[in-house]
Amino acid sequence: MALIEVKDLITSFDSKVVHNGLNLEINEGEIYGLLGPSGCGKSTLMREMVMLEEYTSGSIKVLGYEINAIRSKEAQKLRKKWGVLFQFGALFTSLSVSENIALPLKEYTDLSSKIIDEIVSFKLSLVGLKQSDAHLYPSQISGGMNKKAALARALALDPKLLFLDEPTSGLDPISAREFDDLILKLKDMFNLTIVMVTHDLTSINNTLDKMAIIDNKKIAVQGDLNSVLNTSSPFIDTFFKALK
Amino acid sequence: MNVTSNLEILKTKDAIELIFKGSFDVFNISTIEKQLSSLRLTNECNNIIVDLRSVESIDTSFALLLSDCKKRAISSSLKFEILSNDETFKDVVELTYRNSHIKSSFEIEKIPFFENLGRQTIKNISFLREISLFIGTIFVHMFYYLNSYKNLRIKEIFFEINESIFKAIGIIALTSFLIGVVVAYQSAVQLKQYGANIFIVDMLGLSLLRELSPMITAIIVAGRSGSAYAAQIGVMKITQELDAMRTMGFDPYAFLVLPRIITLMIMMTVLIFVSDIMSLLGGMLIAKIELGIEYSLFIDRFREAIDVRHFFVGMLKAPFFGFAIASISLYQGLQVKNDTQSIGINTTRSVVQSIFIVIIIDALFSILFTSLGI
Incomplete structure (x- = not known):
């Protein structure tokens, strides 16, 4: 079942065309990578999927909702079904780590604060943070911890769909591999569908089921790693040099 | 490092010889730049010979000057030749020649007064x-x-x-x-x-x-x-x-x-x-x-x-x-x-x-x- 469908997408800012007739499909239970040279519009595409950016024409369907024609109540429903991890975490700086994770639970559920605390501490250990980190503020923690905490927040409502924007960038190699393992574990445990923008070759090799190379405003190739490696283009040749 | 670095320009019958001596880097090439830019490449000669044989070291900015010279030579259909004992000198010049752009100006274009006025008003x-x-x-x-x-x-x-x-x-x-x-x-x-x-x-x-x-x-x-x-x-x-x-x-x-x-x-x-x-x-x-x-x-x-x-x-x-x-x-x-x-x-x-x-x-x-x- 396709959770996300993008059809004939066109995006342009003023006179600059970012996407021109882009098509892709992301199925349930896949870890799907958006790859491409910098400035090709991967992040823009992801921002359009999560309704942060508007597109010029075409259609994007997420979990069956057509995004351009969505009503605000449905949009609100949709937003509770996904989690988004931003490149720099984007934790709310006025709240501590635990408050950040608890926020969606407090806003959207009627759970007692005792259960919310339990959920928060479970998510903390799931992403590999110590319980003692919970009371720290985003300004007091390292970049890696920041990302882990942001992932815990994105997972707070147990979403079906997870968007990750460069999850391993800025992490040390060990944390990055731990992150890969975590993503795989999450997928196996919760049948999560994960869409991520990444540049990390090891991570691409370890985690992705399918990927799309965006080049020249379109999808150059879509498929698993092997079929991408079998295609030749200047970007693919340089980017995957180590794997070829 | 106190090597005297200089350029001697010799005009022979059918060639201009540029004889460099010493070591050249971004800090001492300004006089050479002037010398080179005042150099007229006329059709009186067919060859430009750059003599780097008594040069100890160069850097990319010096190489850029040379490749600039090379471009001028080629545009006025002259032969350009580098004499050097060290192959890497030639490689560096070749590298800068391939990567230099004729018209590289990074200044932001100025918007004319009235256009600016209009934009600001809007x-x-x-x-x-x-x-x-x-x-x-x-x-x-x-x-x-x-x-x-x-x-x-x-x-x-x-x-x-x-x-x-x-x-x-x-x-x-x-x-x-x-x-x-x-x-x-x-x-x-x-x-x-x-x-x-x-x-x-x-x-x-x-x-x-x-x-x-x-x-x-x-x-x-x-x-x-x-x-x-x-x-x-x-x-x-x-x-x-x-x-x-x-x-x-x-x-x-x-x-x-x-x-x-x-x-x-x-x-x-x-x-x-x-x-x-x-x-x-x-x-x-x-x-x-x-x-x-x-x-x-x-x-x-x-x-x-x-x-x-x-x-x-x-x-x-x-x-x-x-x-x-x-x-x-x-x-x-x-x-x-x-x-x-x-x-x-x-x-x-x-x-x-x-x-x-x-x-x-x-x-x-x-x-x-x-x-x-x-």
Whole structure:
């Protein structure tokens, strides 16, 4: 079942065309990578999927909702079904780590604060943070911890769909591999569908089921790693040099 | 490293020989640049020979000079040859030759005066459109969220009330007191000449309650809370906190914009009330010291001369000022672009524009009240 469908997408800012007739499909239970040279519009595409950016024409369907024609109540429903991890975490700086994770639970559920605390501490250990980190503020923690905490927040409502924007960038190699393992574990445990923008070759090799190379405003190739490696283009040749 | 580095130019029958000696890097090639650029490549000779045999070391900027020379030679169809004992010298020159661009200027194009004027005008006009759009959005959200009191984010509102209002009471009280003192002092001197001492009460009452207190309060709040709002929202935008809120379904209007607007609308009233009291106290003090008007006499006269409507005229302005300051500052905060400079620019704008709009609203109220005879 396709959770996300993008059809004939066109995006342009003023006179600059970012996407021109882009098509892709992301199925349930896949870890799907958006790859491409910098400035090709991967992040823009992801921002359009999560309704942060508007597109010029075409259609994007997420979990069956057509995004351009969505009503605000449905949009609100949709937003509770996904989690988004931003490149720099984007934790709310006025709240501590635990408050950040608890926020969606407090806003959207009627759970007692005792259960919310339990959920928060479970998510903390799931992403590999110590319980003692919970009371720290985003300004007091390292970049890696920041990302882990942001992932815990994105997972707070147990979403079906997870968007990750460069999850391993800025992490040390060990944390990055731990992150890969975590993503795989999450997928196996919760049948999560994960869409991520990444540049990390090891991570691409370890985690992705399918990927799309965006080049020249379109999808150059879509498929698993092997079929991408079998295609030749200047970007693919340089980017995957180590794997070829 | 004190090697004398120089260039000797030899013109033979059919060649120009450039003989370099020493070692060349970005710090000592400026004279060579001049020498090379003054060199005329004419058709009298067929060859340019660059002799690097007694060169110890070169760097890419020196190589760029040579490749530049090579380009000129080739464009006037001359042969260009490098003599060197070290192959890497030739490689470096070749590398820079391949990667140099003939017309590389990174200066940003200047926009002509009239074009700039036009652009700025359109920008300023579209500001009016955008701020109306923003205010419209605020009202839409107000109706959307305020149909049930549960949607009102009481916790945020109380937090903001404490943050931006209670902490401002001190400075507003002090400033207002001083304004009362100054106004009373200035008018006392004039009134004394005519023996119209008691009229200082009328004067202070009217001017402070109707105009000065609301105005002073608005200016302080714009500088204090307005700038804070703009900067805070701006930073949240840069750190993607606003994006995170949106994707989690927390509407920034409900969480950030409306609580602050409601706070300022309510608390401007309180602050103007405080300002009224403090400025009149300041006036009373000076009336006693300068004109010998006892406090009891001041209060008696005040009740007689100053109608309660003057007080209400001042208070009526409060929610309007509060709304204007909050909405302009928040708008400027949301307009912050993805660079740190725009935080400064937009914060400044938020204060300047809020004060400007407050004065305009005040003027409109003056006209309105005068024509209504209030």
